[in-house]
Amino acid sequence: MPLHLAESGWSLFVLTLFNALTEGSTFALIAVGYTMVYGIVRLINFAHGEVYMVGAVTAWWLFVTPQVPLWLALLLAMGVCAALGWSLDRLAYRPLRNSTRLAALITAIGMSLILQTVVQLVISPNFQSFPETTRATVKDAGIAARAAPDPAAAEVGELRIGAEVPVWPGERPTDGWVPIGWTRAGETEPALAWAPGASLEVKQGLPAAVNADLLGGARIKLPLKDVLIWIAAAVMMTGLHLLVQRTRLGKAMRACALDRTTAALMGIDVNRVIAATFMIGSAMAAVAGVLYSVKVGGNISFRMGYYPGVIAFAAAVLGGIGDLKGALLGGMLLGFAKAFFATYVRSEYDFAFCFSVMILVIIFRPYGLLGRPSAVRA
Amino acid sequence: MSRLREWVKAFGPADWLLVAGGALVVLIGLLQALGVKALGLGFADVRVPFVAAIALTILLQAIFALGLNVVIGWTGLLDLGYASFIAVGAIVVSLGLVLTKQTPTPYPDMPVRQLVLTQAQRALEPAPGGEVVVRERPDLRFDVVQGAPAVLAALEAGDRTIAARHVGGLTLPVGQATARGEQVFGFPGGYFVLLVLAGAASAVMGLVRGFPTLRLTGDYYAIVTLGFAEIVWLITLNEEWLTGGAFGIKLAGQYRPTVLGAPLYSDTWQYYFIVCAALALVVVAARRLHASRVGRAWAAIKADETAARASGIDVDRAKMLAFAVSGFIGGVGGGLFAIKLGTVTAKQFDIWMSILVVCCLVLGGMGSIRGAVVGAAMLMGLGELLRLASDEGAVGRLAIPPEARFLVYGLILVLLMRFRPQGLLPPREEGPPPAPDELAAMRAAASPLYALPPTAPPQEGAAT
Numbered sequence: 001m002p003l004h005l006a007e008s009g010w011s012l013f014v015l016t017l018f019n020a021l022t023e024g025s026t027f028a029l030i031a032v033g034y035t036m037v038y039g040i041v042r043l044i045n046f047a048h049g050e051v052y053m054v055g056a057v058t059a060w061w062l063f064v065t066p067q068v069p070l071w072l073a074l075l076l077a078m079g080v081c082a083a084l085g086w087s088l089d090r091l092a093y094r095p096l097r098n099s100t101r102l103a104a105l106i107t108a109i110g111m112s113l114i115l116q117t118v119v120q121l122v123i124s125p126n127f128q129s130f131p132e133t134t135r136a137t138v139k140d141a142g143i144a145a146r147a148a149p150d151p152a153a154a155e156v157g158e159l160r161i162g163a164e165v166p167v168w169p170g171e172r173p174t175d176g177w178v179p180i181g182w183t184r185a186g187e188t189e190p191a192l193a194w195a196p197g198a199s200l201e202v203k204q205g206l207p208a209a210v211n212a213d214l215l216g217g218a219r220i221k222l223p224l225k226d227v228l229i230w231i232a233a234a235v236m237m238t239g240l241h242l243l244v245q246r247t248r249l250g251k252a253m254r255a256c257a258l259d260r261t262t263a264a265l266m267g268i269d270v271n272r273v274i275a276a277t278f279m280i281g282s283a284m285a286a287v288a289g290v291l292y293s294v295k296v297g298g299n300i301s302f303r304m305g306y307y308p309g310v311i312a313f314a315a316a317v318l319g320g321i322g323d324l325k326g327a328l329l330g331g332m333l334l335g336f337a338k339a340f341f342a343t344y345v346r347s348e349y350d351f352a353f354c355f356s357v358m359i360l361v362i363i364f365r366p367y368g369l370l371g372r373p374s375a376v377r378a
Numbered sequence: 379m380s381r382l383r384e385w386v387k388a389f390g391p392a393d394w395l396l397v398a399g400g401a402l403v404v405l406i407g408l409l410q411a412l413g414v415k416a417l418g419l420g421f422a423d424v425r426v427p428f429v430a431a432i433a434l435t436i437l438l439q440a441i442f443a444l445g446l447n448v449v450i451g452w453t454g455l456l457d458l459g460y461a462s463f464i465a466v467g468a469i470v471v472s473l474g475l476v477l478t479k480q481t482p483t484p485y486p487d488m489p490v491r492q493l494v495l496t497q498a499q500r501a502l503e504p505a506p507g508g509e510v511v512v513r514e515r516p517d518l519r520f521d522v523v524q525g526a527p528a529v530l531a532a533l534e535a536g537d538r539t540i541a542a543r544h545v546g547g548l549t550l551p552v553g554q555a556t557a558r559g560e561q562v563f564g565f566p567g568g569y570f571v572l573l574v575l576a577g578a579a580s581a582v583m584g585l586v587r588g589f590p591t592l593r594l595t596g597d598y599y600a601i602v603t604l605g606f607a608e609i610v611w612l613i614t615l616n617e618e619w620l621t622g623g624a625f626g627i628k629l630a631g632q633y634r635p636t637v638l639g640a641p642l643y644s645d646t647w648q649y650y651f652i653v654c655a656a657l658a659l660v661v662v663a664a665r666r667l668h669a670s671r672v673g674r675a676w677a678a679i680k681a682d683e684t685a686a687r688a689s690g691i692d693v694d695r696a697k698m699l700a701f702a703v704s705g706f707i708g709g710v711g712g713g714l715f716a717i718k719l720g721t722v723t724a725k726q727f728d729i730w731m732s733i734l735v736v737c738c739l740v741l742g743g744m745g746s747i748r749g750a751v752v753g754a755a756m757l758m759g760l761g762e763l764l765r766l767a768s769d770e771g772a773v774g775r776l777a778i779p780p781e782a783r784f785l786v787y788g789l790i791l792v793l794l795m796r797f798r799p800q801g802l803l804p805p806r807e808e809g810p811p812p813a814p815d816e817l818a819a820m821r822a823a824a825s826p827l828y829a830l831p832p833t834a835p836p837q838e839g840a841a842t
Contacts, residue, residue: 112789
């Protein structure tokens with residue numbers, strides 16, 4: 001819980017509101033994938049939560065190991081997830097298009113298990129996070145020169161091999177420079193200067209701007225990483241809306257959602273449309289996965305996709321499954337429900353509350369808030 | 379007798395395999411019980427070894443699979459939250475055992491003629507505060523007060539203890555230890571009462587969950603059961619006053635029920651045969667249910683719910699019955715499982731456990747009793763093998779982490795749905811369709827309308 005319950009009154013309310021917007025945007029981004037796939041194939045793509053997870057894990061791995069910049073990691077993760085969504089459809093779901101829906105659902109569960117286990121075996125079951133700050137590991141001890149520009153340098157210490165030291169924002173040490181520790185005037189944390197002479201290994205951290213506070217208030221903080229999710233959700237939902245309403249592919253999608261057989265008779269390549277749907281939905285889930293893990297920190301693991309996945313499905317149902325605006329509405333409502341329940345009632349039960357909402361919606365209004373009752377119920 | 383012969387004649391290879399497996403399971407139990415008896419030791423310390431532990435895992439999983447089969451296989455509804463029924467059963471039984479522990483009756487320090495260390499002490503590092511059974515009074519369990527030094531002394535002396543260790547018990551010379559204890563759960567048959575209670579509690583939960591979801595089918599039913607199970611899971615995990623939360627309820631020695639004169643541990647032959655008997659009962663009950671009127675109603679609902687409703691089947695009642703039966707079996711299974719677990723922690727009854735049970739059914743063949751048992755045997759056997767491989771590195775340099783089995787489970791689900799959706803042992807066909815004249819005779823017996831000359835095809839058309 002990023003919120004401190006010691007906060008009170010309106011500041012707590014505002015912080016919860018920000019949190020709710022973030023959660024809601026995340027749910028909405030995932031829910032889009034569910035709702036588009038369900039709208040066309042009538043399949044709960046149970047593995048969609050795992051796609052979200054794979055997105056976050058891929059970006060994390062790219063960020064930590066080959067040290068790719070964050071924006072590139074995000075783009076690559078989107079690509080990986082789009083490929084994953086395509087192969088899920090091609091390998092698992094397409095062969096079952098004409099079998100029972102139970103078979104497809106069980107296959108989806110199987111794919112979910114496979115993805116979870118593979119990720120667990122690859123990255124270990126431990127929780128991971130995007131490193132907050134850039135850190136350098138000393139590979140060679142010793143000090144060559146005192147290169148501190150700061151006259152207030154209090155002490156110059158020798159750094160042990162293997163010691164991990166923070167790097168100041170704006171400084172990017174490279175191999176061949178040795179860190180020298182001193183303490184800046186008025187600061188207790190040891191700072192570093194970089195002198196030539198030895199090697200060190202630098203691990204990049206999140207850019208300082210991501211952590212920067214947009215409001216700068218003492219009690220209310222609005223880090224850029226929250227706003228990033230809001231912007232991503234808004235831009236991608238608008239883009240998707242335009243895609244569905246204005247392009248040929250979108251028209252084909254709408255036709256397939258109405259009636260797949262007739263669409264095929266009209267010359268639409270249904271399999272291509274479904275593949276495109278899976279790819280778009282997966283890429284959006286990847287964005288949600290990456291940005292949400294950047295925001296929360298320490299949540300990246302093979303199980304991170306399970307609850308958000310189910311809740312996002314609930315969001316899709318709540319808004320009216322198959323409806324893009326419904327996914328946004330449902331995601332936001334559940335995000336608000338979760339955040340406010342966590343802050344004001346009991347944080348252990350925030351997901352349980354979301355599940356209850358989902359059950360009630362499915363029982364009493366399975367066609368969703370924006371949908372209309374139909375004769376055939378899913 | 380001739381009926382039995384007929385029945386046996388219809389056996390296929392799979393049935394013989396099942397019979398052989400069943401015989402093997404019983405043999406393992408008997409060998410353990412008798413073998414140790416032949417060594418001149420009592421029953422209280424009979425330990426069923428490793429093989430029996432694997433057999434137990436399979437037997438329990440088969441019970442779960444049969445319970446879930448009622449809903450998935452017969453009624454055709456995908457239940458993704460079966461672990462919550464098992465959890466409720468296990469928690470009810472362990473709470474019952476903890477609550478019905480009799481008021482401690484302190485015994486004065488008494489010299490003990492012979493001490494047998496129970497499972498908890500098998501690590502050979504007995505500490506004060508452990509527990510000890512007196513051979514002559516297995517219903518009494520003692521906390522070791524001064525026993526620990528005596529145990530160590532006996533070990534150093536190197537007497538009978540080492541020989542006794544091979545059968546799992548640890549026997550000490552006379553008069554070496556002093557113990558102080560209390561009487562345990564004395565009410566004979568209390569465990570079975572608790573099992574029925576556990577079943578009832580789970581059945582009630584099945585009804586509570588089932589009633590609002592009567593109208594749901596397919597994906598929506600599956601996702602609601604999943605959500606419900608997650609809520610139950612979160613509650614059991616967070617309500618520490620009830621379930622112990624992450625630490626769980628530990629069934630320490632004084633909470634173990636006494637059956638046939640011995641406290642029930644997972645490695646006693648009593649427990650082993652209770653589980654065997656429970657599985658046999660569940661199989662028989664499942665066969666009877668499937669052949670009954672209700673079983674027919676379930677089959678009709680699975681085939682087409684609307685048609686079933688139209689042909690006068692009380693669909694709601696039949697479904698509620700399926701939920702209750704399924705829940706009951708799960709609860710009893712959970713109650714049995716609690717003894718094996720020793721410490722009932724809520725955390726283990728998660729979605730993966732539910733999916734594992736589903737996986738057993740999918741592998742064996744949904745709707746098939748033999749399939750459920752075979753599926754459980756194959757999956758749990760495989761899981762234990764993989765666990766063994768990861769424990770001891772037996773599979774060469776190929777270090778397989780235990781989590782890898784879930785990869786196998788996932789592959790099984792995907793590949794079976796693709797290539798053999800009916801599973802390995804699908805439900806048996808109902809026999810060849812009757813010959814035309816036979817059919818005519820049956821129809822004539824059923825309704826005089828069918829006795830009309832067969833040259834009137836519209837009736838055939840109208841009937842369909």
